[in-house]
Amino acid sequence: MTPFTYSRASDTASAVQFGAMAQAKYLGGGTNLVDLLRETIEQPSSLIDVTGLSSAITPTADGGLLIGAAAKNTALAEHRLVLSHYPMLTRSIVAGASAQIRNMATVGGNILQRTRCAYFYDTEGSRCNKRSLGQGCDAIDGFNRNHAILGASSSCVATHPSDMCVALAALDALVHLQGPTGARVIPLVDLHLLPDNDPGKETVLLPGELITAIELPSPLVGGRSTYRKVRDRASYAFALVSVAAILAVEDGKVTGVRLAFGGVAPKPWRAKKAENALLGAPATEATFRKAAEAELAHATPLSGNGFKVELAIRTVAALMTSLAGDQS
Incomplete structure (x- = not known):
């Protein structure tokens, strides 16, 4: 594992300040990032712990829900308003991981988890354009039972692993972001990128940008x-x-x-x-x-x-x- 510094953010402003440093990564529950650190796939020079930021789940004025990015998956799945208004979201979270992982994983971290493609994790024996652009993709002609049939490219056929994100996409969720240049809100369906010619670029996040909250609109009437x-x-x-x-x-x-x-x-x-x-x-x-x-x-x-x-x-x-x- 590559050596790194560790900082714990007390608020969003300090998190973004630390996150703007070169090779910095935000740390939520760590259920995916820690694995990537162990495998030396991720090699940040500093980790910024954002688990102390907002984990509140509150109703919005228009009948929707605002979910702090540091909310744990278990807390979201068991929230009374999610159970009553967005039961699909609860089902997706419970289907997504073991209880131990749900208790640790954060909403923001779940959204930004990386593929579980075996070739991506095989740093010693497999070629992967996500790890090193230009290497090639061994999954294309390899064991590809679990891989993509939509939106893939000649550079990468990996799938996104999140269950929760599928429900959020259907719910028209919005992602609240805060970065060095200010705040913005984007649809979740626009957050992740298709691989095209650069599979290593997986989201539209700018350097240092942090997911601060997820917003759900009011439920579809009669749905x-x-x-x-x-x-x-x-x-x-x-x-x-x-x-x-x-x-x-x-x-x-x-x-x-x-x-x-x-x-x-x-x-x-x-x-x-x-x-x-x-x-x-x-x-x-x-x-x-x-x-x-x-x-x-x-x-x-x-x-x-x-x-x-x-x-x-x-x-x-x-x-x-x-x-x-x-x-x-």
Whole structure:
């Protein structure tokens, strides 16, 4: 492990001041960053502990929710307003990790966790463009069962590992940022980048920028929501395919829909094509399947993960049919 200095931020201003230093990293729960430090994938010269910053979860004036970035995943999943207004978010967090990890992990850290691609972690024997641009990507022609079918590139086919982010994408969450040049708010769906030619650049964060809060808008009127994660085993495992869905139905037709995928792309994947196909359409299994097929029409499977296309389509159709049935 590379030597580093450690500082504990007492407020956002001091955190950003420390974070503006070269090769500095913000430390939340450390459930991903510490592993990356041990593997020498991350080699910061300084760590800024931000766990003492805001962890409050408070309602907003417009009926939404403001979540401090230092809130623990367990606290968020168990919060009464999340359980009552955003149950999909609770389901995604509980599906995402063991209780011990949820108790340590922070919301901000979860959003910024890095891929669990085995080739990314194999620093001794595998080529990875995320670690060193220009090396190549051994996953493309290797064991790629868990890799991306949407949004990948010839440089990288890794998937984003977060379950919580998939739910946040479907919920139209906003990310509050504070950096050396000031504050800004961006949609969560715009935070993460697709790999293109530079897989090591994973977010739009500027140097020294810190996630301070996540904001959820008020729930979709008349909508019901849920999250389903398909994985190789029921115990702690990353998604092969996951789906976060919100559906509102009136008189047998879709009046509102939000849909996002996990386990299939380098970022939480908002399924806009499927949403557009569903609005105003009959709330039937056939319609849901056709919309999912439209979203997956341009999928580019690898040698070992072609099954993900049909798996995603079936998961969407089953999940949306269940939600529609709850409103009939």
